Amino acid sequence: xxxxxxxxxxxxVQEAETVTLSCTYDTSESNYYLFWYKQPPSRQMIxxxxxxxxxxxxxxxxxxxxxxxxxxxxxxxKISDSQLGDTAMYFCAxxxxxxxxxxxxxxxxxxxxx
Amino acid sequence: xxxxxxxxxxxxxKTGKRIMLECSQTKGHDRMYWYRQDPGLGLRLIYxxxxxxxxxxxxxxxxxxxxxxxxxxxSLSLESAIPNQTALYFCAxxxxxxxxxxxxxxxxxxx
Numbered sequence: 001x002x003x004x005x006x007x008x009x010x011x012x013v014q015e016a017e018t019v020t021l022s023c024t025y026d027t028s029e030s031n032y033y034l035f036w037y038k039q040p041p042s043r044q045m046i047x048x049x050x051x052x053x054x055x056x057x058x059x060x061x062x063x064x065x066x067x068x069x070x071x072x073x074x075x076x077x078k079i080s081d082s083q084l085g086d087t088a089m090y091f092c093a094x095x096x097x098x099x100x101x102x103x104x105x106x107x108x109x110x111x112x113x114x
Numbered sequence: 115x116x117x118x119x120x121x122x123x124x125x126x127x128k129t130g131k132r133i134m135l136e137c138s139q140t141k142g143h144d145r146m147y148w149y150r151q152d153p154g155l156g157l158r159l160i161y162x163x164x165x166x167x168x169x170x171x172x173x174x175x176x177x178x179x180x181x182x183x184x185x186x187x188x189s190l191s192l193e194s195a196i197p198n199q200t201a202l203y204f205c206a207x208x209x210x211x212x213x214x215x216x217x218x219x220x221x222x223x224x225x
Contacts, residue, residue: 004156033212045157045204045216091156095212100145100164101172102206102214104156 002027004094006105013082014113020067021077021108023092031097034068034075039107040088048090051075082112117141118217120205126223127195135190135220137205143215145208146188148172148180150201151219157204163188195224 003026013019025034036048051059051068058066063083067076075094079086092105118139127133137146148160149172159172161180169180177199181189192199205217 035213037216043202043219043221045206045219047213047215050213093157095214097212100147100162100170100208101159102147102157104158106154106156 002094002096002101002103004092004103004105006090006092006108008108009106010109010111012111012113013079015082015084017082018078018080019082019110021079021090021092021110023075023077023105025073025075025092025094027073027094027096029096033095033097034066035093035095035102036064036066036075036077037091037093037104038086038088039091040085045091049077079110084112084114086110087112118205118207118215120203120217120220122220123218124221126225128225129196131195133192133195133222135203135205135222137188137190137217139186139188139205139207139217141207141209141215142185143207143209144185146182147206147208147214148178148188148190149204149206149216150174151204152201160190160203192222192224195222197224200224 032053034051038046063080089107147162149157163169163182166182203220206214208214
């Protein structure tokens with residue numbers, strides 16, 4: 001069965017600094033996809049970044065990048081130049097190829113301090 | 115981004131009442147989903163649909179039913195609401211590229 005674990009319930013960072021959120025996953029499949037979603041106080045679930053397991057290159061979206069370590073089943077999110085608007089819950093999620101089930105971790109609450 | 119809309123955004127109801135949550139999308143995606151979010155538990159899949167004729171149960175479908183009225187519309191019903199169905203409900207859509215896009219959520223309180 002797929003599982004996703006986020007070991008940091010809460011984190012904080014100073015504005016303009018860099019923070020890394022951790023995520024580990026477990027799957028028996030070779031074809032899968034990994035995602036980071038952001039949920040600000042508005043409740044909206046917003047896709048931050050996605051990674052296909054077959055791609056060795058780490059995904060990057062502006063200030064957001066991932067460190068995908070396939071052998072270790074690790075998928076961490078790095079936020080550079082943190083901004084106050086980055087304050088949110090961040091969820092790591094995985095989806096096996098051919099499956100409709102998106103499995104979420106329990107989330108990390110990130111606070112960016114001025 | 116208003117590609118996925120949910121109505122109502124907030125709802126208070128009483129135990130035993132039947133309620134319906136609605137979801138509409140303009141993304142043109144075939145796949146639609148309903149999730150439930152509880153504090154500390156992340157999101158869990160209730161039902162999903164590949165098209166109007168294909169509806170499937172997720173991991174927590176008991177007490178819920180769905181209707182796919184059209185490609186763009188997917189409704190979730192609670193036939194007889196109970197307090198432990200108090201939660202935040204999300205609709206999502208997906209294209210063949212595997213990414214799911216979420217609506218703004220409906221906060222439901224069952225008294």
